[in-house]
Amino acid sequence: xxxxxxxxxxxxxxxxxxxxxxxxxxxxxxxxxxxxxxxxxxxxxxxxxxxxxxxxxxxxxxxxxxxxxxxxxxxxxxxxxxxxxxxxxxxxxxxxxxxxxxxxxxxxxxxxxxxxxxxxxxxxxxxxxxxxxxxxxxxxxxxxxxxxxxxxxxxxxxxxxxxxxxxxxxxxxxxxxxxx
Amino acid sequence: xxxxxxxxxxxxxxxxxxxxxxxxxxxxxxxxxxxxxxxxxxxxxxxxxxxxxxxxxxxxxxxxxxxxxxxxxxxxxxxxxxxxxxxxxxxxxxxxxxxxxxxxxxxxxxxxxxxxxxxxxxxxxxxxxxxxxxxxxxxxxxxxxxxxxxxxxxxxxxxxxxxxxxxxxxxxxxxxxxxxxxxxxxxxxxxxxxxxxxxxxxxxxxxxxxxxxxxxxxxxxxxxxxxxxxxxxxxx
Numbered sequence: 001x002x003x004x005x006x007x008x009x010x011x012x013x014x015x016x017x018x019x020x021x022x023x024x025x026x027x028x029x030x031x032x033x034x035x036x037x038x039x040x041x042x043x044x045x046x047x048x049x050x051x052x053x054x055x056x057x058x059x060x061x062x063x064x065x066x067x068x069x070x071x072x073x074x075x076x077x078x079x080x081x082x083x084x085x086x087x088x089x090x091x092x093x094x095x096x097x098x099x100x101x102x103x104x105x106x107x108x109x110x111x112x113x114x115x116x117x118x119x120x121x122x123x124x125x126x127x128x129x130x131x132x133x134x135x136x137x138x139x140x141x142x143x144x145x146x147x148x149x150x151x152x153x154x155x156x157x158x159x160x161x162x163x164x165x166x167x168x169x170x171x172x173x174x175x176x177x178x179x180x
Numbered sequence: 181x182x183x184x185x186x187x188x189x190x191x192x193x194x195x196x197x198x199x200x201x202x203x204x205x206x207x208x209x210x211x212x213x214x215x216x217x218x219x220x221x222x223x224x225x226x227x228x229x230x231x232x233x234x235x236x237x238x239x240x241x242x243x244x245x246x247x248x249x250x251x252x253x254x255x256x257x258x259x260x261x262x263x264x265x266x267x268x269x270x271x272x273x274x275x276x277x278x279x280x281x282x283x284x285x286x287x288x289x290x291x292x293x294x295x296x297x298x299x300x301x302x303x304x305x306x307x308x309x310x311x312x313x314x315x316x317x318x319x320x321x322x323x324x325x326x327x328x329x330x331x332x333x334x335x336x337x338x339x340x341x342x343x344x345x346x347x348x349x350x351x352x353x354x355x356x357x358x359x360x361x362x363x364x365x366x367x368x369x370x371x372x373x374x375x376x377x378x379x380x381x382x383x384x385x386x387x388x389x390x391x392x393x394x395x396x397x398x399x400x401x402x403x404x405x406x407x408x409x410x411x412x413x414x415x416x
Contacts, residue, residue: 031250
């Protein structure tokens with residue numbers, strides 16, 4: 001069984017109310033999901049509360065997992081990220097400033113270049129690394145740290161509409177790269 | 181880019197690609213989310229787009245996020261939150277009564293001498309138990325008398341009743357073994373239950389307990405409801 005099949009199998013058993021499977025699913029995935037919470041919230045107590053909430057949802061909603069067509073880790077990560085972002089926004093955590101120097105338009109690929117491009121599993125990273133470094137940084141602040149446009153605007157001092165335009169362009173470039 | 185040409189004539193789909201990515205990332209305002217979700221309902225391609233973004237970003241998050249162990253208390257908290265505090269075990273519920281043999285005997289003596297309880301004359305009881313109510317069994321007054329020679333127990337319920345839609349089941353707990361069902365109490369005040377021969381030797385000092393169960397008795401062979409009363413069997 002691949003790790004993916006294992007997690008999928010555990011979710012299916014949790015959907016049937018299997019408590020032992022729930023405990024194994026927790027043991028198997030909680031550290032990674034806690035990492036996701038911590039990255040967004042940067043506060044252990046808040047992150048643990050969110051993680052608890054996530055696993056309560058997993059127990060209650062495991063039967064709906066198959067319906068939405070995600071792969072198992074995507075389902076878990078998406079729930080976790082969304083909950084953590086909700087909490088982050090409710091807490092109004094201030095964004096960490098982004099250096100202006102990091103934002104200077106720069107057409108060169110990031111330092112990692114296309115070194116990872118060969119690995120299909122790392123397709124998204126390879127494509128992110130194809131973005132101008134500063135733009136890649138903004139996109140990462142969004143998906144890893146859960147920043148909103150307002151957060152990005154505050155962190156950079158750049159006007160919100162400009163930020164949105166930059167980010168949308170980056171996302172479309174990313175999309176093009178991913179569909180190659 | 182072929183997608184863009186495909187979308188060119190579709191005025192409703194002009195910024196769908198961007199919105200799908202922004203939606204997947206949680207970048208839209210509440211109003212934009214509502215509008216976009218209405219479009220998602222209609223547009224399978226857009227739904228596939230959102231799903232693809234979510235898969236890609238989850239993959240990136242998975243790769244770039246360090247695993248950090250949450251505190252061990254979290255696992256325990258979850259067990260409590262989700263699975264409720266495990267019902268106290270039968271032993272935990274009845275242990276005070278196991279220690280209360282002397283008091284129980286006194287109550288029994290009082291009951292009999294005050295005429296509260298009358299025993300079936302046909303039963304020559306050599307073991308008796310006063311089943312004191314647990315905190316879930318307030319108002320119950322139940323006693324049992326065993327005729328070992330005849331292999332029968334008579335249970336007299338002189339006050340209290342099973343909750344609506346439930347029946348009382350009598351259990352024997354001897355030593356450290358799991359509770360053994362002795363049978364259901366009838367709706368009448370008095371129930372006579374024949375005892376299997378192989379348990380007769382275990383009776384002295386063993387505990388009798390009453391739980392409430394669904395009609396027909398425990399479906400599992402072990403008590404599933406609350407323990408309502410319990411007490412030790414002592415020589416009469």
